[in-house]
Amino acid sequence: MSAVAEKMAAAREDLASRDGVVVAFSGGVDSSVVAALAHDALGDDAVACTAKSETLPAEELQDATRVAEEIGIRHEIVEFSELDSEEFMRNDDMRCYHCRSMRLGAMYDRARELGIDVVCDGTNASDVGEGHRPGLRAVDELDAYSPLLEQDIEKSEVREIAREYDLSVADKPSMACLSSRIPTGLEVTEDRLSRVEKAERLLRTWGFEQFRVRDHDGLARIEVGEDELETALDPDFVRAARDHVADCGFDHVTLDLHGYQTGSVSPEQEDDEDDVVSNVFDADYPTAE
Numbered sequence: 607m608s609a610v611a612e613k614m615a616a617a618r619e620d621l622a623s624r625d626g627v628v629v630a631f632s633g634g635v636d637s638s639v640v641a642a643l644a645h646d647a648l649g650d651d652a653v654a655c656t657a658k659s660e661t662l663p664a665e666e667l668q669d670a671t672r673v674a675e676e677i678g679i680r681h682e683i684v685e686f687s688e689l690d691s692e693e694f695m696r697n698d699d700m701r702c703y704h705c706r707s708m709r710l711g712a713m714y715d716r717a718r719e720l721g722i723d724v725v726c727d728g729t730n731a732s733d734v735g736e737g738h739r740p741g742l743r744a745v746d747e748l749d750a751y752s753p754l755l756e757q758d759i760e761k762s763e764v765r766e767i768a769r770e771y772d773l774s775v776a777d778k779p780s781m782a783c784l785s786s787r788i789p790t791g792l793e794v795t796e797d798r799l800s801r802v803e804k805a806e807r808l809l810r811t812w813g814f815e816q817f818r819v820r821d822h823d824g825l826a827r828i829e830v831g832e833d834e835l836e837t838a839l840d841p842d843f844v845r846a847a848r849d850h851v852a853d854c855g856f857d858h859v860t861l862d863l864h865g866y867q868t869g870s871v872s873p874e875q876e877d878d879e880d881d882v883v884s885n886v887f888d889a890d891y892p893t894a895e
Contacts, residue, residue, distance in 0.1 A: 610766050613757045618647040621753060626651035627724045628717040630710060630750070631681070632662075633670030635775045636728030638677065639764050640753055642771045644726065645679040655682045655716055657709045660689055660799050661783035665810065673775055682720075684712045688785070689796060697794045699740070701785060706744035714748065730754040732761040779816045779831075780868065787820050801826075801855035808850055812843070816866050819851070826856040829866040 607615070621627060621644050629641045631654035644652035654677070656662075656670045667683075674681035686708060688694045694704040713725045727745055729752040734742070745752065754764060768776035785794045787802045798821050805819040805826055816831030828847060830838045837843060838861055851859045 610759075610763050610770075613759050613763065614643065614767055614770070617643050617753045617757045617759070620756065621647035621652075621726075624648065624651075624724050626720075626722040627653070627726050627751070628682075628713055628720065628722050629654045629679075630713050630725060630727045631656050631670060631674065632728070632781075633666060633673045633775065634728070634781060635768050635773070635778055636730055636754065636761075636764055638673050638728075638773050638775050639767050639771070640726050640728050641674065641679050642677050642768075642773060643753060645677055650680065651722075652679055653682055653717075653720060653722065654679045655684060655713050657712050658683050658685045659687055659709075660796055661705070661785045663781075663784060663803050663806065665807065666781060669775070673773065676774060677771075682716055684716050686712045689794070694785075695794045697785070697788060697790060697792060699790055701740075701790070701794070703740035703744050705783065705785065706741035707748065710744060710748045710750055713750075724751050726751045726753060728752070728754060730761055730764050731758045782868075787818055789820070789822060792821075792823055797855065804854040805851045805856070808846075808854070812846070814838075818866060820862075821856075824857040826851050826854075826859045827862050828860065829862045829864070832865045835863075835865050 626648060627644050629637060629644050629652065631637045631641055633656065641652070641654045654674045656667060658667055671681060688705050688708055691704055691708060694701055694708070710725060710727070717723070717725050727750045729742065729745055731754065733739060734755065759767070765776050784799045784802050788794055788798055802819050802821050806817065809817045809819065809828070814830055814834055814837070816834065818829045820827040820829065828838065828851070847861070848859050
């Protein structure tokens with residue numbers, strides 16, 4: 607038996623020892639693997655739960671619903687608003703802590719309604735020590751159970767397990783909540799979240815896979831994966847981005863020649879924000895419906 611197979615078996619065995627679990631379920635690869643393991647171990651006593659709020663793109667909620675059906679696990683949706691929290695809207699370096707605390711709190715509320723004591727999340731062994739991760743403090747404080755972390759399952763192994771389960775999200779790029787597109791210190795508002803979501807919907811419609819639209823107080827800074835940068839520099843895309851991303855509510859549109867970088871507006875990288883923000887847009891690309 608391979609090391610990954612042993613870790614899978616250990617995770618299933620641990621989950622099976624519980625009376626039931628609610629899985630904090632985003633539809634990303636980490637939470638999908640936890641949901642698949644939990645359903646495998648507990649059957650109908652495992653429930654996937656997705657928190658719907660202004661920071662969750664509509665496409666991600668649709669994906670979560672689809673993947674839950676793919677797994678065969680019961681799927682619950684709870685609704686809450688991070689914008690009810692002044693601490694969250696302030697968008698300081700603890701924003702993710704406030705967000706995760708509220709999100710997991712909503713999960714625990716639903717778990718109690720279902721008569722379930724355990725809430726699982728998708729934290730994996732690679733997440734620990736990855737720079738500024740205040741959301742992990744909320745996981746610890748609320749005593750959420752992280753089966754991937756408990757069994758020392760790293761990100762590459764998570765994707766391997768996802769392929770073992772034949773999950774469609776096995777190679778899905780990471781997708782943090784929309785508030786991560788707003789630089790630390792700039793207030794999170796419904797308008798800013800909405801225009802980021804609309805702009806990223808355009809990029810998704812145009813076929814980009816790894817991307818972010820960062821909102822610098824009305825300036826849209828587009829990041830795409832290195833292997834998609836050539837496409838982003840195509841004159842047809844340039845005109846489309848300039849015209850139609852601006853129509854989402856931005857005053858200016860730029861392309862970051864560094865390409866996609868995780869955490870590029872997080873506290874430890876703020877000093878690098880203005881290194882290469884180049885407005886190169888000029889040409890005709892099909893609009894998104």
